Amino acid sequence: MTVKLDFEECLKDSPRFRAEIEMVQTDVSELETRLEKLVKQCHAMLEAGRVYCQTSKSFVNGLRELGHQCSGEKTMEECLDKCSKKLSIILVAQEEVIETTQKTVKTKLQNFVKEDVRRFKDVRKEFERGSECLEGALVRNAQALRGKPHEVEEASNALLNARRTFRSEALDYVLEINVIEAKKKTDILMAMLSLMEAQAQLFQHGHQSLSEMDEYRLKLNEEHTQFVLNSAREKRDMEQRHAAIKKKDVSYDDSIMDFKPDAPNGIAMEGYLYKRASNAFKTWSRRWFSIQKNQLVYQKKFKEQPTVVVEDLRLCTVKPSADNERRFLFEVVSPSKSCMLQADSERQQQAWISAVQNSIASAFQEHREDTHSPRQRCNSVSASSLIGGGGGGGEQESKVCKALEEVQAIVGNKQCCDCGEPGPDWASINLGITLCIVCSGIHRSLGVHFSKVRSLTLDSWEPELIKLMCELGNLVINRIYEARIDEITIKKPHPTSPRGDKESWIRSKYVDKKFIQKLPETGRPALQRRNRALTQERNTQRPPLKPKPNRATLPRLPGLSPSPTDLVQKNNTHKEVEEEEEEDLSGLHPGALLYRSAALQNFPVMADALAHGANVNWVNVTEESSTPLIQAVSANALAAGEFLLQNGANVNQADSNGRGPLHHATILGHTGLVCLFLKRGADYNARDKTQKDPISIAVDTANADIVTLLRIAKMNKEMREMDGAFGQSGDETYQDIFRDFSHMASNNPEKLKRRSADPKSYPA
Known part of the structure; x- marks a missing residue:
């Protein structure tokens, strides 16, 4: 330990000692001011470092997310992934440096100011108080008169005690001065040494991490050079094509997409059409239409769920329309509704009409090729019987065809259950009735909780479903759902009635159930009589x-x-x-x-x-x-x-x-x-x-x-x-x-x- 002040000199209390004391006090006061300022600067540096690390983490996360976005570009994805990982490692090391600085620099210097300098000030106050007491004792001793021995003795004793106290406090003060001088060197040097070691480790770690990417950086640099050359070449080619196309006439009609039933994406035709709304205003909206999966659909935006216009193209027809003042109109008519569409030109109008017609033909062709369809099974059975085949499976299939004929042969089933049109080809399987194509579309619009519609000629039928159809029939169901038809003024529609009349009748009959026999409050004799009549009627059929x-x-x-x-x-x-x-x-x-x-x-x-x-x-x-x-x-x-x-x-x-x-x-x-x-x-x-x-x-x-x-x-x-x-x-x-x-x-x-x-x- 370096001795700042000599202990013997403090006992003399010479002017030299007092001058040295003042110099030490000035140095300690200045040291305290500088250390307090340094601690504040260290605190600001640490806060800025934490903010930097947090911001850097956000930046690294942005790089990582950008890499995920560029998943289709292997080079960019790999580059962003490697860079983000290395920067994350360096950020971890920087956070460790910040924590080390917090513990070794800021805490050490702050403790030196709060503890050591404060202790020095406390000892200094004791020294100054003892010095003042000694000064007072010396004055009283000098003023004591010779003729007053009592005062002389009292002043001598007080001076002796004051000198003893002063010298003890002076020795303590000198010791504290020497101690704080030595501690100042050790604490500040230790803090700086820890800071330099942490910084050295940070840069060594960062250099080592980045050195591991030397080969990758060289490879990436070569790829970047090639990318620059390719980009310049592609830019030149695009500028040439742009100039060549710009010289052509670009005012021609939009190109028409050919009908492609075997397109890889399943879209046989697509393009913009105007669609007339079914509301009272009959507004026209431009939508993106497409023919896919045997359906006609449209959508406003690409990510929206397509809206189905026609569920099954086999059930619709298409024709040009001249009933409106607008040009290039055509109409798609299905059993449930009619949709008016408008193309941008006559060429597009003809193309869409042809596409819908071809889709209808393709749908029927695919259905005929389906070996599970009833009509195809009937044909296969007939062919096998002609060539002398016909195993157990053929016998079962022929029974299915025979059963389908039996459904149509049930009494009352040869006319539509709701409008009476002859030769109905559709059926409601949960009601057990046969329907014409128009009424089947209306039934389908009611929802499957009211009526489940199937085609008698196009759909496949399970044998138990055929047995069910043979157990009911139009007469039985009409006796239930039209039991009070004679009491109501509403007239039942006929085959030539407008579609609106048929729809109103069907909804009143099956949804509102306006025509069924109301149940009495107590007992059901009328229901019992009607049920017996229904059972007897069914028994006359089978x-x-x-x-x-x-x-x-x-x-x-x-x-x-x-x-x-x-x-x-x-x-x-x-x-x-x-x-x-x-x-x-x-x-x-x-x-x-x-x-x-x-x-x-x-x-x-x-x-x-x-x-x-x-x-x-x-x-x-x-x-x-x-x-x-x-x-x-x-x-x-x-x-x-x-x-x-x-x-x-x-x-x-x-x-x-x-x-x-x-x-x-x-x-x-x-x-x-x-x-x-x-x-x-x-x-x-x-x-x-x-x-x-x-x-x-x-x-x-x-x-x-x-x-x-x-x-x-x-x-x-x-x-x-x-x-x-x-x-x-x-x-x-x-x-x-x-x-x-x-x-x-x-x-x-x-x-x-x-x-x-x-x-x-x-x-x-």
Whole structure:
């Protein structure tokens, strides 16, 4: 330690000592001022450094986001990614330097000012106080008179004490001066040394990180040079093409895109057209139209969801229009609406008309080539019979064609159900009626919750759906929905009536239900009489149904929880069936009426109940919370099950035992219903209260067909999940198997009554 002041000199309290004391005090005061200023400057530097680091991080994030944006340019993406990573590493090192400076420089210097300099000032005050006491004692000692020995002795003692105190405080002050002088050197030097080491590490780390990119920088520099040359060459070529095109006449009509039905993007034709709105103002708007996926659609902006003008081009016609003063008009007419469009020129008008016509022809050609369409299957069956082929599959397909003819041959089905036009080619599958093309378009506009429309000649038909259509018909449904037509002044439209009259009639009939027989407040004798009349009328069209077994006689699996109906004696079975056929339904509300008629397979009564607002998923709490669909299963009523499903029945709604329709169909061995429910999305993994799922139940009952269907459905679902969200709807082999089972259940149900001889051959 360097001695700033000598201890012996402080005992003398000489003028030299006092002068040195003043110099030290001046130095310490100036040091304090400079250190306080330096601490403030260090604080400002640290805050600016933190702001710099935060801003730099934002800049690095911007580089990273720009790299993601340039994902299509490999060179730019790689360059931005590498630069952002290296800069992030350097920023981390800079943050470490800031923290080191905070700890070593600012904190050290701040502590020196607050602690050491303050201690020095405190000792200095004690020294100055002792100096003043000594000065006073010396004055009093000098003023003591010789003749007053008492005062002389008192002054001498006070001087002795003051001198002793002063010298002790002077020694402490000199020690503090020497200590702060030495500490000033060590603390300031240590702070500066830590700062220089942190800065050195920062730049060494940054140099090392950037040196690792030397080869990449050289490579990037070469690529940049090549990019500059290529850019200059491309710019020169574009300027030449621009000058050459500018010399041509650019006032010609817009180019017409040729009709391309096999375009890779699926868009056969596209371009701008004016569309007349259907509102009262009949305003015209310019929209981007396109023909794709057998539809005519338009959109205002590219990212908007396209608006469908025509859902199926096979159902529309196109023709030029001269009914308006505007030029280049053509009209696209579909069963549900008519759309007026305008092109920019006659050439474009003809091109769009040709494109729509070609799309219609292409759509029909594709449909004829579809081997699953009914008409194509009929043709293939006829051809196979001519050449002497015709296996089991051909026999089933011919039955499908024959069944389609049978639907059209039902009494009343040869005329449209709503307007009476002869030869209807369309049908509403949930209502069970046939329709003309105009009325079918109106039905389609009602929504699928009111009417589900299909073509009798263009769409494929499942056998159970054909059976359903044969169970109802136009006369039966009209007797329900037009029961009060004689009491109302509204006239039913005829084939030549305007479309608006037909639409108003259909909405009043099926949506508002203005013409159905109103239910009385107590009892339903009128409804009961009408239901009996409907049933009798249906029976005149086809043979009467055989009595269906009561649920009390249905078999149950061993180990499954018993039902109260299992306790009914077998000798009462036929009596109950007969009573059920003659049961008085007049006191039932629509839900219960639908429930009872589902077990009886009484389709007119079921349709009547739905027309009067019956809940298709109504629950009978007195019979294990069973539903109408489960009642249809108990009677093995395939067509009734299809009818309920088409009208919104929940295929997975379980009863109080946790068993859904698929459980009951599996327990009872109704293979056709199992096939139907699986096609409609039934959950084959659902477990009842005994923890049995349909697969285990089928294994326990040794029903080989149902085991096969359930396992095929499970495999098919697993394959779809493996294909991902955009996978196909299923393997064609599985679809063929389900189709064969459907035909067999509808046409040859006796072939499905097969059981395995050994139940253990189908392990769970």
